[in-house]
Amino acid sequence: MTIRTVFRNEMRLLAADRVLLSSLVLFVALFAYAIANGFAWVAKQEGTVAAVQAAEEERGAALAAELERIAAGGDPGSPFRDPRAANVLGGNLGARTAVLGPGPLASLSVGQSDLLPYYYDVSIYTNEQTFLQNGEVENPLNLMVGRFDLAFVIIYLLPLLILALSYNVLSGEREQGTLALTLSQPVAVRDVVVAKLLFRALLVVGLALGGSLVGAAVWGGLGAPVRLALWCGAVVTYGLFWFGTAAWVNTLGRESSWNATVLVGAWLGLVVVLPAVGNIAAGILHPLPSRVEMINTAREASNESVNRRSELLARYLEDHPEMAGGVVDDVTGTAALSWAATEEVNRQVEGVAVRFDEQLSKQQALVSRYRLVSPALLAQSVLNDAAGSGDARFAHFEAQVRTFAEEWRGYFVPAILAGQVMTAEAAMGRPEFVYSEEELSVVLGRSAMPLAMLLTLALLAVVPAAIRLGRVRGGG
Numbered sequence: 001m002t003i004r005t006v007f008r009n010e011m012r013l014l015a016a017d018r019v020l021l022s023s024l025v026l027f028v029a030l031f032a033y034a035i036a037n038g039f040a041w042v043a044k045q046e047g048t049v050a051a052v053q054a055a056e057e058e059r060g061a062a063l064a065a066e067l068e069r070i071a072a073g074g075d076p077g078s079p080f081r082d083p084r085a086a087n088v089l090g091g092n093l094g095a096r097t098a099v100l101g102p103g104p105l106a107s108l109s110v111g112q113s114d115l116l117p118y119y120y121d122v123s124i125y126t127n128e129q130t131f132l133q134n135g136e137v138e139n140p141l142n143l144m145v146g147r148f149d150l151a152f153v154i155i156y157l158l159p160l161l162i163l164a165l166s167y168n169v170l171s172g173e174r175e176q177g178t179l180a181l182t183l184s185q186p187v188a189v190r191d192v193v194v195a196k197l198l199f200r201a202l203l204v205v206g207l208a209l210g211g212s213l214v215g216a217a218v219w220g221g222l223g224a225p226v227r228l229a230l231w232c233g234a235v236v237t238y239g240l241f242w243f244g245t246a247a248w249v250n251t252l253g254r255e256s257s258w259n260a261t262v263l264v265g266a267w268l269g270l271v272v273v274l275p276a277v278g279n280i281a282a283g284i285l286h287p288l289p290s291r292v293e294m295i296n297t298a299r300e301a302s303n304e305s306v307n308r309r310s311e312l313l314a315r316y317l318e319d320h321p322e323m324a325g326g327v328v329d330d331v332t333g334t335a336a337l338s339w340a341a342t343e344e345v346n347r348q349v350e351g352v353a354v355r356f357d358e359q360l361s362k363q364q365a366l367v368s369r370y371r372l373v374s375p376a377l378l379a380q381s382v383l384n385d386a387a388g389s390g391d392a393r394f395a396h397f398e399a400q401v402r403t404f405a406e407e408w409r410g411y412f413v414p415a416i417l418a419g420q421v422m423t424a425e426a427a428m429g430r431p432e433f434v435y436s437e438e439e440l441s442v443v444l445g446r447s448a449m450p451l452a453m454l455l456t457l458a459l460l461a462v463v464p465a466a467i468r469l470g471r472v473r474g475g476g
Contacts, residue, residue: 006192006195006196006199007195007199010196010199010200011199014203020164020165023161023164024161024203024207027153027157027158027161027207028207030153030157031150031153031207031208031211032211033148034148034149034150034152034153034211035107035108035150035211035214035215035218037147037148037149038106038107038108038109038110038147038149038150038215039107039215039218039219041106041107041110041113041114041147041149042102042106042107042219045101045102045106045113045118046101046102048118048119049099049101049118049119052097052099052119052121053097053099055097056095056096056097056121059093059094059095060094060427063083063089063093063094063427064424064427064428066083067083067084067422067423067424067427068424070082070083070084071423071424081093083422083427084421084422084423085421085422086412086413086415086416086420086422087124087412087416089412089422089426089427089430090123090124090408090409090411090412090413090415090416090430091123091124091125092121092123092125094123094427094430095121095122095123096121096122096123096404096408096430096431096432096433097119097120097121097122097433098119098120098122098397098400098401098404098433098435099118099119099433099435100118100119100393100394100397100435101118101435102388102389103387103388103389103393104221104223104224104227104387104388105215105216105219105221105224105227105228105231105386105387105388106219106387106388106389107149107150107215107216107218107219107221108149108150108151108212108215108216108221108231108383108387109149109150109151109383109384109386109387109389110147110149110151110389111151111383111384111387111389111390112384112389112390112391112394113389113394114147116391116394117131117394118394118397120401122401122404122405122408122433123408124342124408124409124412124413124416125342126401126405126408127345127346127349127350128346128349128350128352128353129349129353131353131398131401131402150211150212150215151380151383151384151387154208154235154238154379154383155238155271155376155379155380155383156271156272156376158204158208158238158239158242159238159242159267159271160267161204162200162204162239162242162243162246163242163246163260163263163264163267165200165203165204166197166200166242166243166246166247166250167246167249167250167256167259167260167263168250168256168259168260169193169196169197169200169246169247169250170189170193170247170250170251170469171250171253171254171255171256171259172256173192175255175256188470189469189470190466190469190470193247193250193469194466194469197243197246197247200243201239201240201243204239205235205236205239208235208239209232209235209236212228212231212232212235213228216228216231226440226444227386227387227388227440227443228386230382230385230386230443230444230447230451231382231383231386231387233382233451234379234382234383234386234447234451234454235379235383237379237451237454237455237458238375238379238454238458240455240458240462241375241454241457241458241461242375243462244458244459244460244461244462244465245263245266245461246259246263247461247462247465247466247469248461248462248464248465248468249262249263249266250465251464251465251468251469270374270375270376271374271375271376274370274373274374274376274377275370275371275374275376275377277370278366278367278370278371278374278377279367281366281370282362282363282364282366282367283363285362285366286359286362286363286366287359288356288359288360288363364391371450372453373457375454375457375458378450378451378453378454378457379454381447381450382447382450382451382454385443385446385447386443386447392438392443392446393438396438397435400433400435400436401433404431404433407431408430408431411430411431
């Protein structure tokens with residue numbers, strides 16, 4: 001009996017089993033729907049990015065026109081909207097927008113892109129509160145449940161299809177009395193079971209890979225072959241784990257119903273319960289500071305700093321002596337005083353933000369330890385990194401925005417303290433944000449450990465199953 005013979009037999013059995021055939025058709029529909037859903041989200045994200053960039057361009061054009069009008073002798077109107085003032089031009093009126101576009105395979109995995117901000121308006125008032133509160137308004141239920149994308153289908157639903165096709169790959173032969181008949185021929189049990197599982201793996205994993213390639217091709221993801229290869233490697237390894245688990249359970253010599261119960265329990269524990277327990281434990285052991293505390297801190301600091309502006313300005317110049325020479329002598333220079341007050345608010349808010357980041361880092365470290373025993377979390381980590389929708393890419397973006405905010409303040413704060421009048425040339429010379437994508441070597445290095453751990457878990461299931469299959473003799 002050759003592998004080709006087993007494949008032909010399995011194909012006939014599959015065609016005759018309407019339940020399994022219907023399951024495959026259902027999964028094809030789920031893959032198509034998940035890909036379409038991913039496309040819809042990426043289109044929405046790109047639409048939002050285009051809208052905020054268009055708003056920035058309109059803002060810049062209006063600034064240039066206003067400065068030209070004032071230069072021609074026009075009245076600036078309110079002093080609080082006068083673009084010649086550095087605190088106005090460097091504030092919300094002249095803010096630049098920093099955006100993070102969708103990742104190369106974002107249509108396959110939404111990941112954290114519906115939770116984390118992907119654009120910021122950067123001005124002299126950008127502070128830690130900006131990074132914690134910025135974001136699109138979204139239905140909380142949608143955020144809690146998550147997006148139905150291809151990654152969701154692969155991580156949560158694909159194992160169920162694998163188990164449905166493989167839970168009785170050996171026990172079914174035994175219960176139908178065909179195992180002894182098969183073994184009467186010059187063939188080993190291991191060869192038969194491996195051939196049957198290989199047929200199912202080519203069918204199921206091939207379906208997942210085909211859906212991934214189609215989704216990537218439609219959205220242009222084929223231009224990122226390394227990321228696509230990383231995605232496919234995670235899909236294959238994750239599928240190998242579940243096929244190995246099904247094979248190992250089959251070698252225990254129990255009836256098919258028992259196999260099904262154990263395998264569904266394994267899916268429930270490893271895919272649903274363990275990740276949930278990890279998240280709950282992280283929240284309990286390392287609770288995040290309340291965002292309300294940050295809001296109250298900012299409000300109290302703002303109220304206090306209004307009454308201490310002169311003192312705060314003196315302290316600011318003491319900390320930054322390089323700027324002291326250009327400060328206007330007129331103490332009533334409200335822009336300089338206001339900036340000193342703003343810096344004090346930023347300083348106090350930063351204390352809360354630091355505690356928030358520390359607790360968040362502890363939570364992420366705990367979840368990272370938990371994921372080492374959860375194939376679902378390991379696979380999700382690699383898929384999100386491959387798609388460019390994981391935490392790390394957003395952290396990389398936020399770090400660049402912080403650097404840009406410092407550059408922005410460095411451009412405007414000396415002018416604020418000196419009472420410098422801004423010109424149209426100064427407005428056009430405002431710093432611009434350009435996002436620099438992560439190096440592929442960094443992405444691969446970060447994904448190497450979870451992918452290696454996933455492969456290790458898969459081998460821990462496959463190798464014992466192969467050894468036990470070699471010991472099966474006769475009808476038992």
